[in-house]
Amino acid sequence: MSQRPSLTFRLDPQSGLAPYRQLVDQVRHAVRTGLLRDGDQLPSVRDVVTQITINPNTVHRAYRELEHQGIAEGRAGLGTFITLHLSVAPDATEHGTFEQALHDLVINARRAGIDEETIRELMRTALRQNGNVRS
Amino acid sequence: MIEETAVLEAVNLGKRYRRTWGLQECTLTIPKGRVAALVGPNGSGKSTLLRMAAGLQEPSAGTLRVLGKSPSPGADDLRERVGYLDQDRPLYKSFRVAEMLRFGEMNNPTWNMDVAKNHLALLDIPLRSRVSNLSGGQQAQVALTLCLAKQPELLLLDEPAAALDPVAREDLLRLLMRQVADSESSVVLSTHALSDVAAICDYVVVLAHARVVLSNDTEYIVETHRILSIVGDGDLALPPGITVIHEQRSARGRSLLVRVELPFNDDRWRVDRPTLEEIVMAYLRKGSPHRDGRDVDETESGAR
Numbered sequence: 001m002s003q004r005p006s007l008t009f010r011l012d013p014q015s016g017l018a019p020y021r022q023l024v025d026q027v028r029h030a031v032r033t034g035l036l037r038d039g040d041q042l043p044s045v046r047d048v049v050t051q052i053t054i055n056p057n058t059v060h061r062a063y064r065e066l067e068h069q070g071i072a073e074g075r076a077g078l079g080t081f082i083t084l085h086l087s088v089a090p091d092a093t094e095h096g097t098f099e100q101a102l103h104d105l106v107i108n109a110r111r112a113g114i115d116e117e118t119i120r121e122l123m124r125t126a127l128r129q130n131g132n133v134r135s
Numbered sequence: 136m137i138e139e140t141a142v143l144e145a146v147n148l149g150k151r152y153r154r155t156w157g158l159q160e161c162t163l164t165i166p167k168g169r170v171a172a173l174v175g176p177n178g179s180g181k182s183t184l185l186r187m188a189a190g191l192q193e194p195s196a197g198t199l200r201v202l203g204k205s206p207s208p209g210a211d212d213l214r215e216r217v218g219y220l221d222q223d224r225p226l227y228k229s230f231r232v233a234e235m236l237r238f239g240e241m242n243n244p245t246w247n248m249d250v251a252k253n254h255l256a257l258l259d260i261p262l263r264s265r266v267s268n269l270s271g272g273q274q275a276q277v278a279l280t281l282c283l284a285k286q287p288e289l290l291l292l293d294e295p296a297a298a299l300d301p302v303a304r305e306d307l308l309r310l311l312m313r314q315v316a317d318s319e320s321s322v323v324l325s326t327h328a329l330s331d332v333a334a335i336c337d338y339v340v341v342l343a344h345a346r347v348v349l350s351n352d353t354e355y356i357v358e359t360h361r362i363l364s365i366v367g368d369g370d371l372a373l374p375p376g377i378t379v380i381h382e383q384r385s386a387r388g389r390s391l392l393v394r395v396e397l398p399f400n401d402d403r404w405r406v407d408r409p410t411l412e413e414i415v416m417a418y419l420r421k422g423s424p425h426r427d428g429r430d431v432d433e434t435e436s437g438a439r
Contacts, residue, residue, distance in 0.1 A: 013333050014410060018354050049312040053305055055170050055335045056316035 007036060007043060009052055019054060023062035024069075031071060031082065038084040042072060140167045142202055142289045142321040143188055149196030150183045156345045157183035161197070163340055163350045165323060170315060172332040173325040174415055175342030181325035182222060184342075185291045188323070189219035202289060215245050218287035222294050224278035226266045232277055233262040236284070243285045251284035254310055272303025279307060283314045290314075292324040296331065304328075308335055329412040339411070341418045349418045353411055360414045361399060362407040364390040374401060381417035392417040 007030055011019055030036040043051070045059045063080045066072035073083040109119050141164045148161040158180035165171045173181040186192045187199055190206035190213060199206065206213055226235060232255065240246045255262065258276050266274060279295055295311070296304045312335060314320060326332060332339060332353075339356060341349040349356070360380070365371060366388040373379070378394040392409055399406060409417075 011334060013330055013412065017408070018357050019334070020354070046313065046316050049316050050309060053308045053331075053334045054312065055337050056312060057168065057170070057337050 009043075009048060009054075011052060011054060019058045020061040020065065023059065024065050027062070027066055027082075028069075028071065031084070036082050038082055040082045041078075042066075042080045042082065044079055140203065141165060141200070142167050142169075143171075143323060144200045145184075145197065146199075147197035148184075148187070148194055148199050150180075150187060150192060151195040158187075158342075159345045161347050163347055165321075165338055165340070167321055168319060169338040170312075170322040170336045171324070171338035171340060172336035173323065173340050173342060174327070174329065174332060175419065178345075179342040180345045181342055182293050183345075185219070185293050185323065185325060189217060189291050190214070191219070215243070215285070216288045217291060218282040218285045218289070219291045220278060220282045220293060220295055222297070224275055226274060226278055226281075228265075228267040230266050231262070232260060232264050232266065232269075235266065235277060235281060236262070239281045239284055245286050247284050247286050250286065250314075251280050254280045254283065254314075258306060258310065270303075272299045272307070275299055275303070276307055276310065279310060283310070283320075286318060286320075288320060290320055290322045290324070292322065294325050294327070296326065296328065304331070311335070329415055332415070333411045339415065341415055343419055343421075348421070349415075356414055357408070357411055359394055359396065360392065360409055360417075361395050362390060362392050362409045362413070363399075363404045364388065364407070365404050371403065374399070380414075381421055 007027070009023055009026055011022055015022060017025070027036065027042065036042075042063065045056050045063075048054060048059045049056050063072060063074065066080070067074055071082065071084070072080050074080050106119065114122075143163070143165040145161045145163050149159050150157040161180070161184065173184060175181055183192065187194055188201050188206055190201075190208050193207070201213060202216055204213055206217075227238070230238070236248065236251050239251070240248060252262070255277070258273070258280075260269065260273050260276060264273075266277065269277065275295065279292070282290060282292070290311075292311075296307050299307060308331060311322065315322060324336075337353050339349065339351065339353050340347060363373070363377075373391075373393070376395065376397045377399070378396075379391050380394060381392045383390045392413065
């Protein structure tokens with residue numbers, strides 16, 4: 001069995017996103033960045049509720065959603081494991097390119113004297129204007 | 136529709152204290168397996184509802200069913216299946232913790248001593264300590280542990296984490312969540328801490344002035360509310376299907392917390408997702424009751 005990954009969940013009460021979605025996003029992010037790999041075991045529900053203050057139903061819900069998305073798979077009596085099929089395999093290059101572009105944008109914005117709050121606001125607006133595209 | 140079984144079902148439930156109503160026209164259904172929060176100001180009826188559910192007070196009106204049965208002081212079966220923790224966390228102050236556990240064991244046929252001891256060990260509370268020597272946080276943890284060790288199907292907790300420091304509060308809530316994970320107990324708790332609600336509760340009941348003003352799954356609540364804001368154009372009418380819960384106007388524009396039944400597509404408005412806390416606050420500020428005691432509200436789009 002593969003080793004347990006060092007994934008630590010956190011909840012942001014200000015995000016306005018349902019807690020289960022936040023967990024789903026964090027797993028997806030961990031997969032994209034390579035922190036989680038094919039065959040890795042997700043923390044057990046009991047581990048998660050010991051680690052952060054969260055309703056176990058929320059964790060179940062998040063794991064079911066990950067299964068539904070084809071990113072994870074529940075194995076009876078064992079736990080939930082990352083299963084990466086090709087269709088959902090992260091495009092690491094594309095992700096990296098975007099991250100670099102964003103990085104450059106932030107540097108340029110700061111040079112132009114745009115403060116952090118304004119950057120966030122512009123980012124939010126851009127995301128909003130491009131529809132409610134869900135990951 | 137086939138619903139999951141309800142742990143608590145109230146229809147037009149009311150409780151009258153002499154001239155005033157402690158709870159009025161309360162209709163709600165809390166499904167099994169949830170961690171439900173009762174939120175609302177002091178005197179809004181949270182404790183009244185919990186005490187009636189625990190069979191400690193008789194309703195003055197309407198019906199109440201807990202785990203499918205009518206709660207009453209004589210309902211022995213429910214006494215074992217339901218754990219109730221009073222606001223005052225009754226403990227015998229001169230007892231040692233171990234003695235409290237034995238007392239619990241003698242009085243509860245469903246008692247699980249391993250559960251009790253494990254919880255206390257995790258919390259670093261020594262069994263030989265006297266209750267009176269424990270901190271307020273530890274006393275709250277012991278009181279909750281006694282309640283959990285009964286292994287009830289339904290936990291009714293009246294402000295279990297009130298007056299605790301942030302660390303003790305976290306420990307207490309995690310203790311509770313571990314129990315929910317292990318035993319699949321349902322929980323109905325009252326609280327003033329909206330941040331706790333967002334973290335651990337998947338069902339929310341908002342009470343104001345002895346009435347239920349909102350009651351639903353947290354996820355549904357979060358998905359059906361939005362903050363709409365607009366600069367200028369103060370009299371722009373809202374499209375149909377939108378219910379205003381709370382509105383703030385300034386000389387420069389308007390900001391509204393609304394319930395939306397349909398996807399909202401109107402570029403003139405800026406649309407944001409409110410947090411659960413913001414939604415609950417909006418209902419509490421509004422505080423106006425709805426006739427059927429379920430959802431608010433009677434204000435039609437834009438007309439406020």
